[in-house]
Amino acid sequence: MPKTKYELIYRDLKEKIEADEFPYQELLPPENTLIQIYDCSRNTVRRAIGKLVTDGYVQTMQGKGVRNIYRPVEQTAFTIGEIETFRESALRNGQTPRTKVLLFTEITADASLSKHTGFPAGSELYYLQRLHYLDGKPLILNHNYFLKSAAHGLTPEIATNSIYDYLENTLHMTIVNSKRTMTVEKITEIDEKYMDLNVDDYNCVAVVTSSTYNSDGIMFEYTQSRHRPDYFHFQDNAIRRPAT
Amino acid sequence: MPKTKYELIYRDLKEKIEADEFPYQELLPPENTLIQIYDCSRNTVRRAIGKLVTDGYVQTMQGKGVRNIYRPVEQTAFTIGEIETFRESALRNGQTPRTKVLLFTEITADASLSKHTGFPAGSELYYLQRLHYLDGKPLILNHNYFLKSAAHGLTPEIATNSIYDYLENTLHMTIVNSKRTMTVEKITEIDEKYMDLNVDDYNCVAVVTSSTYNSDGIMFEYTQSRHRPDYFHFQDNAIRRPAT
DNA sequence: GCCGATTTGTCCGTATGTATC
DNA sequence: CGATACATACGGACAAATCGG
Numbered sequence: 001m002p003k004t005k006y007e008l009i010y011r012d013l014k015e016k017i018e019a020d021e022f023p024y025q026e027l028l029p030p031e032n033t034l035i036q037i038y039d040c041s042r043n044t045v046r047r048a049i050g051k052l053v054t055d056g057y058v059q060t061m062q063g064k065g066v067r068n069i070y071r072p073v074e075q076t077a078f079t080i081g082e083i084e085t086f087r088e089s090a091l092r093n094g095q096t097p098r099t100k101v102l103l104f105t106e107i108t109a110d111a112s113l114s115k116h117t118g119f120p121a122g123s124e125l126y127y128l129q130r131l132h133y134l135d136g137k138p139l140i141l142n143h144n145y146f147l148k149s150a151a152h153g154l155t156p157e158i159a160t161n162s163i164y165d166y167l168e169n170t171l172h173m174t175i176v177n178s179k180r181t182m183t184v185e186k187i188t189e190i191d192e193k194y195m196d197l198n199v200d201d202y203n204c205v206a207v208v209t210s211s212t213y214n215s216d217g218i219m220f221e222y223t224q225s226r227h228r229p230d231y232f233h234f235q236d237n238a239i240r241r242p243a244t
Numbered sequence: 245m246p247k248t249k250y251e252l253i254y255r256d257l258k259e260k261i262e263a264d265e266f267p268y269q270e271l272l273p274p275e276n277t278l279i280q281i282y283d284c285s286r287n288t289v290r291r292a293i294g295k296l297v298t299d300g301y302v303q304t305m306q307g308k309g310v311r312n313i314y315r316p317v318e319q320t321a322f323t324i325g326e327i328e329t330f331r332e333s334a335l336r337n338g339q340t341p342r343t344k345v346l347l348f349t350e351i352t353a354d355a356s357l358s359k360h361t362g363f364p365a366g367s368e369l370y371y372l373q374r375l376h377y378l379d380g381k382p383l384i385l386n387h388n389y390f391l392k393s394a395a396h397g398l399t400p401e402i403a404t405n406s407i408y409d410y411l412e413n414t415l416h417m418t419i420v421n422s423k424r425t426m427t428v429e430k431i432t433e434i435d436e437k438y439m440d441l442n443v444d445d446y447n448c449v450a451v452v453t454s455s456t457y458n459s460d461g462i463m464f465e466y467t468q469s470r471h472r473p474d475y476f477h478f479q480d481n482a483i484r485r486p487a488t
Numbered sequence: 489g490c491c492g493a494t495t496t497g498t499c500c501g502t503a504t505g506t507a508t509c
Numbered sequence: 510c511g512a513t514a515c516a517t518a519c520g521g522a523c524a525a526a527t528c529g530g
Binding site for chain 3: 250284286
Binding site for chain 1: 516517518519520521525526527528
């Protein structure tokens with residue numbers, strides 16, 4: 001539950017927009033009206049509107065107003081700009097997630113792995129392979145590397161459920177940000193085997209690699225997520241900034 | 245040139261971080277110090293820092309400070325969250341862009357195209373196929389649909405240079421936001437022919453579709469960008485928000 | 489074209505809350 | 510506990526863009 005005022009306003013406006021309470025392509029009430037409605041300062045409504053802009057729900061125009069440009073989406077996929085666990089995004093989309101741990105080992109990073117993952121050579125790591133199912137279909141094959149010192153006590157049971165839940169709620173780690181890249185790579189035999197793929201059909205997978213940092217500033221996770229190409233679907237809302 | 249104060253501060257801090265003037269993993273000067281340095285209010289420095297956070301340059305920690313987490317990237321690719329033209333991102337990365345117009349026609353959207361692009365049936369459109377080269381290599385094949393009423397006067401010459409430059413500086417259109425999705429699709433014969441690909445090698449391309457809106461709230465562009473998979477590279481910085 | 493009303497954009501100063509050390 | 514530092518919130522001022530008379 002959000003407890004800040006601007007987040008409450010943000011949620012309320014977002015729900016109203018989704019519920020079609022503001023006509024599509026029309027202007028929302030001006031800031032001054034919203035100030036009265038929510039009994040708050042101008043800064044606060046502006047923060048809420050700012051979030052709706054980055055979400056792609058509205059566009060603001062100086063001198064005119066704030067226009068509702070929200071269109072419901074068939075099937076939203078993975079979010080950009082926010083870290084979401086597999087479980088969270090599945091539930092948000094009304095799908096049933098399931099995770100199978102294929103491999104759970106402890107390794108020490110050698111020079112090659114260090115270069116690949118960004119962990120210092122000699123780091124003690126957990127290395128996991130996990131298969132994520134959505135509504136029964138195996139869609140994502142994850143290679144997870146976790147720093148043992150930061151994620152100590154990790155077990156296959158935890159990995160079957162939510163690792164982030166363990167890190168955040170049991171170890172009280174604060175996860176801050178994650179640098180991600182998206183590329184396309186050749187399929188491997190492991191991909192083929194576990195994701196029911198056939199080289200003659202698709203010979204590539206979509207790969208999302210992420211390096212994730214906690215509030216101590218240390219990178220505690222390196223993950224490579226290999227997605228079945230026919231189900232891979234990322235979304236983004238981009239904003240044009242006035243010419244520099 | 246940015247003319248707002250917070251943007252100047254943002255740029256200055258960004259350049260200092262890139263120039264390694266703040267040690268990696270260390271804290272930046274606290275807000276109060278920055279207020280004195282830049283002779284501005286707290287809100288203004290906080291706006292600048294907020295942009296650095298979304299850029300993935302720093303992380304903020306309540307009670308501690310603002311940590312520099314910037315690492316130079318080997319080869320940056322396409323930005324997320326901001327609309328950038330092909331030319332802009334190429335120049336930002338120090339590469340040489342070139343564009344070849346393969347097809348320039350005018351069509352009317354029928355029911356099928358309407359469903360595909362989101363333009364109303366009967367819309368008068370420009371349909372272009374353009375091939376983008378980077379440092380001489382054909383990497384992106386674009387299928388562009390522009391609303392004729394919004395982009396009137398478009399010519400193959402303009403399309404060889406920058407369409408956005410024409411829209412923004414000649415037609416004085418204000419481009420606001422763009423909804424994008426990223427998927428992986430099977431290669432087509434056109435892809436194979438123009439991007440020097442071979443089905444036996446890669447049989448997929450990375451596809452970015454975008455629907456772009458101007459300040460009148462109308463979607464004036466639908467574009468499908470088909471990227472050579474071995475050069476496709478998207479970047480993102482995601483932020484973990486406290487559990488809702 | 490001008491002027492005034494409306495609306496968003498930028499900026500300032502201040503106060504209070506909360507997390508860290 | 511106190512000092513420091515970021516987070517939230519308020520209120521006010523002026524600028525810039527839009528629109529109608």
